Amino acid sequence: MKIKYTLLKEEKNTKARYGKLExxxxxxxxxMFMPVGTLANVKTLxxxxxxxxxxxxxxxxxYHLWLRPSADTIKKAGGLHKFMNYDGPILTDSGGFQVFxxxxxxxxxxQGVKFKSHIxxxxxxxxxxxxxxIQNKLDxxxxxxxxxxxxxxxxxxxxxxxxxxxxxWAKRGKDxxxxxxxxxxxxxxxxxxQDLRKFSALETVKLDFDGYSVxxxxxxxxxxxxxxxxxxYSTEYLPKDKPRYLMGVGDPIDIIxxxxxxxxxxxxxxxxxxxxxxxxxxxxxNINIKNAKYKEDFTKLEEDCDCYTCKNYTKAYIRxxxxxxxxxxxxxLSIHNIRFLIKLTEELREAIKNDTLLEYKxxxxxxxxx
Amino acid sequence: MKIKYTLLKEEKNTKARYGKLExxxxxxxxxMFMPVGTLANVKTLxxxxxxxxxxxxxxxxxYHLWLRPSADTIKKAGGLHKFMNYDGPILTDSGGFQVFxxxxxxxxxxQGVKFKSHIxxxxxxxxxxxxxxIQNKLDxxxxxxxxxxxxxxxxxxxxxxxxxxxxxWAKRGKDxxxxxxxxxxxxxxxxxxQDLRKFSALETVKLDFDGYSVxxxxxxxxxxxxxxxxxxYSTEYLPKDKPRYLMGVGDPIDIIxxxxxxxxxxxxxxxxxxxxxxxxxxxxxNINIKNAKYKEDFTKLEEDCDCYTCKNYTKAYIRxxxxxxxxxxxxxLSIHNIRFLIKLTEELREAIKNDTLLEYKxxxxxxxxx
Numbered sequence: 001m002k003i004k005y006t007l008l009k010e011e012k013n014t015k016a017r018y019g020k021l022e023x024x025x026x027x028x029x030x031x032m033f034m035p036v037g038t039l040a041n042v043k044t045l046x047x048x049x050x051x052x053x054x055x056x057x058x059x060x061x062x063y064h065l066w067l068r069p070s071a072d073t074i075k076k077a078g079g080l081h082k083f084m085n086y087d088g089p090i091l092t093d094s095g096g097f098q099v100f101x102x103x104x105x106x107x108x109x110x111q112g113v114k115f116k117s118h119i120x121x122x123x124x125x126x127x128x129x130x131x132x133x134i135q136n137k138l139d140x141x142x143x144x145x146x147x148x149x150x151x152x153x154x155x156x157x158x159x160x161x162x163x164x165x166x167x168x169w170a171k172r173g174k175d176x177x178x179x180x181x182x183x184x185x186x187x188x189x190x191x192x193x194q195d196l197r198k199f200s201a202l203e204t205v206k207l208d209f210d211g212y213s214v215x216x217x218x219x220x221x222x223x224x225x226x227x228x229x230x231x232x233y234s235t236e237y238l239p240k241d242k243p244r245y246l247m248g249v250g251d252p253i254d255i256i257x258x259x260x261x262x263x264x265x266x267x268x269x270x271x272x273x274x275x276x277x278x279x280x281x282x283x284x285x286n287i288n289i290k291n292a293k294y295k296e297d298f299t300k301l302e303e304d305c306d307c308y309t310c311k312n313y314t315k316a317y318i319r320x321x322x323x324x325x326x327x328x329x330x331x332x333l334s335i336h337n338i339r340f341l342i343k344l345t346e347e348l349r350e351a352i353k354n355d356t357l358l359e360y361k362x363x364x365x366x367x368x369x370x
Numbered sequence: 371m372k373i374k375y376t377l378l379k380e381e382k383n384t385k386a387r388y389g390k391l392e393x394x395x396x397x398x399x400x401x402m403f404m405p406v407g408t409l410a411n412v413k414t415l416x417x418x419x420x421x422x423x424x425x426x427x428x429x430x431x432x433y434h435l436w437l438r439p440s441a442d443t444i445k446k447a448g449g450l451h452k453f454m455n456y457d458g459p460i461l462t463d464s465g466g467f468q469v470f471x472x473x474x475x476x477x478x479x480x481q482g483v484k485f486k487s488h489i490x491x492x493x494x495x496x497x498x499x500x501x502x503x504i505q506n507k508l509d510x511x512x513x514x515x516x517x518x519x520x521x522x523x524x525x526x527x528x529x530x531x532x533x534x535x536x537x538x539w540a541k542r543g544k545d546x547x548x549x550x551x552x553x554x555x556x557x558x559x560x561x562x563x564q565d566l567r568k569f570s571a572l573e574t575v576k577l578d579f580d581g582y583s584v585x586x587x588x589x590x591x592x593x594x595x596x597x598x599x600x601x602x603y604s605t606e607y608l609p610k611d612k613p614r615y616l617m618g619v620g621d622p623i624d625i626i627x628x629x630x631x632x633x634x635x636x637x638x639x640x641x642x643x644x645x646x647x648x649x650x651x652x653x654x655x656n657i658n659i660k661n662a663k664y665k666e667d668f669t670k671l672e673e674d675c676d677c678y679t680c681k682n683y684t685k686a687y688i689r690x691x692x693x694x695x696x697x698x699x700x701x702x703l704s705i706h707n708i709r710f711l712i713k714l715t716e717e718l719r720e721a722i723k724n725d726t727l728l729e730y731k732x733x734x735x736x737x738x739x740x
Contacts, residue, residue: 041691041698044414069690073666077686085682296443312455316447320439321411327697328411 002210003089003142003183005030005243005264012355015235015262016348021057021243023089023141024181025081028056030243030264031348033255033341034091035271039064040074040084042338043272044331047086053307053339054346057089057142059267062134063098063126067119071137079139091267092140094131094173094187096147097215097248108148110165128169129176136179143177145170147187147215152222159191167203174207183210185245188234191216192226197233211243214263218248228257235262252281252344252368256361259348266345271337276330278322281340283367289333294319307339308332372580373459373512373553375400375613375634381722385605385632388722391427391613393459393511394551395451398426400613400634401718403625403711404461405641409434410444410454412708413642414701417456423677423709424716427459427512429637432504433468433496437489441507449509461637462510464501464543464557466517467585467618478518480535498539499546506549513547515540517557517585522592529561537573544577553580555615558604561586562596567603581613584633588618598627605632622651622714622738626731629718636715641707646700648692651710653737659703664689677709678702 004022011017019030034057035042035050042050042058050058060080065071077083080090099113103124107114112127128146135143147166150159170186177184186209190196204212214234217227231246238244243264249255250268258266271281278290280301287294287301297315309318309332321329344364351360374392381387389400404427405412405420412420412428420428430450435441447453450460469483473494477484482497498516505513517536520529540556547554556579560566574582584604587597601616608614613634619625620638628636641651648660650671657664657671667685679688679702691699714734721730 039690039694039696040687041696044697044701046698068694069665069686073686073690076666077668077684083684083687083690085687295439296446298447314447314453316439316443317410317453317455320409320443320453324409324438326409326411327414327700328416330697331414331701 001181003243005211005241007240009353011352011357014260014357015232016259016352016357017240017262017264018349018352019243019264021264023057025087025089025141026056028089029349031255031259031345032056032265033250033345034059034265034267035338036061036267036269037084038269039068040080042334043276044327044334047084047088049308049335050086050338051088053335054342055088055338057091057265058086059091059093060138060140061095061098062092062131062138063095063102065138066095066134067117071134075137075139081139089141091142092135092138092144093247094144094146095126095134096131097149099126100149110168128173132173132177132184136177136182139179140182142183142185142211143179144213145173145184145186145209147189149189149216149219150191152191152216152219152226154191156193156196159189159193159196163189163196163200167200167207170204170209171207174209185209185211185213187213187215187247188238189216190230190233192222192230194229194233197230198237201234201237205237205239209242211245212238213245213247215247217246218254224254227254228261231258231261231263238262250341252341253365255341255344256348256364259352260357260361271341272334275333275337278329278333280333281337283364284370285368289315289319289322301336305336305339305343307336309336371551373613375581375611377610379723381727382725384630384727385602386629386718386722386727387610387632387634388719389613389634391634393427395457395459395511396426398459399719401625401629401715402426402635403620403715404429404635404637405708406431406637406639407454407460408639409438410450412704413646414697414704417454417458419678419705420456420708421458423705424712425458425708427461427635428456429461429463430508430510431465431468432462432501432508433465433472435508436465436504437487441504445507445509451509459511461512462505462508462514463617464514464516465496465504466501467519469496470519480538498543502543502547502554506547506552509549510552512553512555512581513549514583515543515554515556515579517559519559519586519589520561522561522586522589522596524561526563526566529559529563529566533560533566533570537570537577540574540579541577544579555579555581555583557583557585557617558608559586560600560603562592562600564599564603567600568607571604571607575607575609579612581615582608583615583617585617587616588624594624597624598631601628601631601633608632620711622711623735625711625714626718626734629722630727630731641711642704645703645707648699648703650703651707653734654740655738659685659689659692671706675706675709675713677706679706
C-alpha cells in the first residue's frame with residue numbers, strides 16, 4: 001500500500017495544514033518532525049525510546065546504507081524495518097544530498113554523478129535509477145527522487161539547467177520504481193528564484209508523485225528570508241491532497257515558518273548533532289550544558305518537559321556526563337532535543353486546529369529569542 | 371542502616387555460599403556480579419536498563435568522581451544515588467587501585483600517596499582518611515578501605531611491608547568513617563604469599579569491618595593458579611557471617627572459580643569494555659562481532675538469551691553499528707554482556723542450592739572453551 005495523506009484542516013490566517021498520514025507502519029498526524037537515523041539508527045537511541053517521545057516517521061540515508069552495510073545485505077535481512085527492528089514508518093532520502101556535500105561530487109552528467117566514497121575514496125557512480133533501486137531494496141515506506149542540490153550561490157543559468165535535469169532524473173527514477181509498498185516523492189528545486197521554483201513544482205507535479213519535497217533550502221549561505229520565500233514559491237504550486245516535506249530543516253523557528261507556509265514534514269540531524277556537542281533546546285533558547293554555570297545546577301533542562309531525561313536527570317548530572325565524554329550524556333540530550341521538536345509540532349497542530357498559529361509563533365519566538 | 375549479610379546455604383562439595391544481602395536500597399541474593407559505573411554511570415546505560423537485566427549493586431569509582439565532578443558537588447546533589455538517579459545499592463572503591471594504575475603513583479609514604487591527576491597532571495595527595503571522607507560524601511551504600519595494591523611481581527619483603535601498612539591504613543580509615551548509612555569493607559592483600567594473605571585476613575578481621583574484599587588479584591602477570599590460590603588463602607580466614615568481595619574479576623570462569631572458593635561479590639569493567647570494542651560473551655566463548663562472517667548473520671548473539679539485545683537485534687545489525695562506530699552498538703553489547711554475567715551468577719546460585727556446582731562448572735567450561 002502507498003501512503004495516504006488526508007488534509008483535515010487549513011488554518012484560517014496562514015497556509016498551515018493539519019492532516020493525517022496513513023502508512024503501512026501506522027497512521028500519524030502532520031505537521032510532523034522526523035528524526036534522522038543516518039546509519040539505520042537514530043544515533044544512541046532505540047526504537048522504543050523514539051516511540052516514547054511520540055516520534056513517527058524516521059529518516060534513513062540511502063548513500064550511507066548503500067556503502068555500509070549495502071542495500072543487498074539489508075534486503076537479505078528482510079528490509080530496513082527488520083534490519084533495525086523499527087516497526088514505524090521509514091523515509092529514505094535519495095543519496096543526492098550526501099553525494100554533493102559529503103562526497104564532494106565534481107563530475108555531474110546527464111547520466112548521473114561520479115564521486116568518491118567518503119570512507120575509502122573508491123570511485124562510485126550514482127544514477128537516478130540506481131538510487132531508486134537501492135531504496136526499493138531498503139524497502140522504506142517513502143523514497144525520494146534523485147535530485148541535484150546546487151549551492152545557494154549558483155547562478156540563474158546553472159540553477160535553470162540543474163532544475164531541468166532534476167525533473168528528467170525524477171522521471172527516470174519514477175519509471176524504474178518497482179515497489180508497490182513504497183511511496184515515491186518528487187523534489188522541487190530552484191534556489192531562491194521564483195520562476196524556477198514555479199517551473200520545478202509544476203513540472204514535478206505533472207509526473208504525479210505520492211508526495212513532494214522542497215529541497216535546496218537551509219544550504220550554506222542562504223538567508224532566512226530567501227529560505228522562507230523559496231518555501232512559499234514551491235508550496236504555492238503543490239496539490240493540496242499530497243504531503244509536503246521540507247528537507248533538512250530542524251531549527252525550531254524554521255519549522256514554525258515552514259508550517260505557516262504549508263509544510264507537513266520536516267527532518268534534520270540537528271537535535272542529535274547538537275546533543276552530541278552538549279547543546280540542548282529549551283523554550284528560552286538553546287543552552288550549552290558544558291557551561292560552568294551548570295556544574296551545580298540541580299534543576300531539569302526544562303522543568304515542564306515530559307521527556308525521560310527531564311523526568312529523571314539534572315543539568316549538573318548531564319553536564320558531568322558530557323564533560324567526561326560519557327555517551328549517556330549525548331543519549332539523554334538526544335532524547336530531550338528530539339522530544340522538544342516533536343512537542344513543538346504537537347503544539348503547532350493544536351494551534352492550526354484553533355486558528356491561533358500566528359499568536360503561537362509570536363509567543364514562541366518571544367521566549368526563544370529572549 | 372548498615373548492610374546485613376545472611377548466609378542461607380553452603381554448597382556441599384565446595385566452599386561456595388548462597389546468601390542474601392540487605393541494603394538501604396533493596397535486598398539481593400549472592401553470589402552477585404556488580405557492573406562498574408566508573409563516572410556515575412554504567413557506560414551507555416540507564417538505571418532502568420540495569421534493573422531490567424536484574425543488576426543489583428553497581429560500583430562507582432571514588433578517584434574518578436573525586437576529580438570530576440568532585441565529592442562536594444555530589445554531596446550537594448544529595449549523594450551519588452540522587453546525582454545519578456539510581457535507587458539501587460552502590461559500592462564505591464577507595465580510589466587506591468586507580469591511583470596505583472591510572473595515575474601511576476610513585477611516592478608512597480606512611481601518610482598516604484602523592485600522585486598526579488591523569489586528566490591535567492595536577493599534584494594530588496590521597497590518604498586513608500581522605501578516601502573515606504570522599505566516600506562519606508558520595509554516600510554510597512558500601513565503602514572500601516584505602517589499600518595499596520602492589521604488582522603481582524612484588525618481592526616478599528615489599529609485599530610484607532605493604533600488607534602491614536594497608537592494615538594500618540584500614541584502621542585509620544575506620545577511625546574517621548562517619549556515615550551510619552554506609553558500610554565499610556576491609557581489604558585482604560598479600561599477593562600469592564599464603565602466610566601474608568593469612569596475616570592480612572586475620573589482622574583485617576580484628577578491625578571488625580562490615581564485609582571483606584580480596585584485593586590484588588587479576589593483576590598484570592599473575593597466573594590463574596596463583597589467583598585462585600590467593601582467593602582461598604584469604605577466604606579461609608574470613609568470618610562466615612560477612613560478605614566477601616573479589617575485586618576486579620569479571621571473566622566468567624574466574625567468577626565460577628571465585629564462587630567455588632567462597633566469594634559472594636564480583637565487579638569488573640570487562641563486560642562494558644569488551645562491548646565498546648565489539649566483543650560479546652557467549653556460552654560458546656567470546657566473539658568479535660566485527661568479524662566479517664557476521665555481516666549477514668541474521669541470528670541473535672545467543673538464541674536463548676533473555677536480554678533486550680537478544681530479544682530484538684541480529685548479529686548483522688550489531689556488527690553494522692559497531693563497524694560504523696555507532697554508539698548504540700556498544701550499548702546493545704553492554705546490555706548483553708552484563709546480563710550474561712548476571713545470568714551466570716543466577717545459575718551459580720541455583721547450583722549452590724542444588725549442590726551441583728562442580729557439575730555446573732564442568733558443563734560451563736566444556737562449552738565455553740570449545
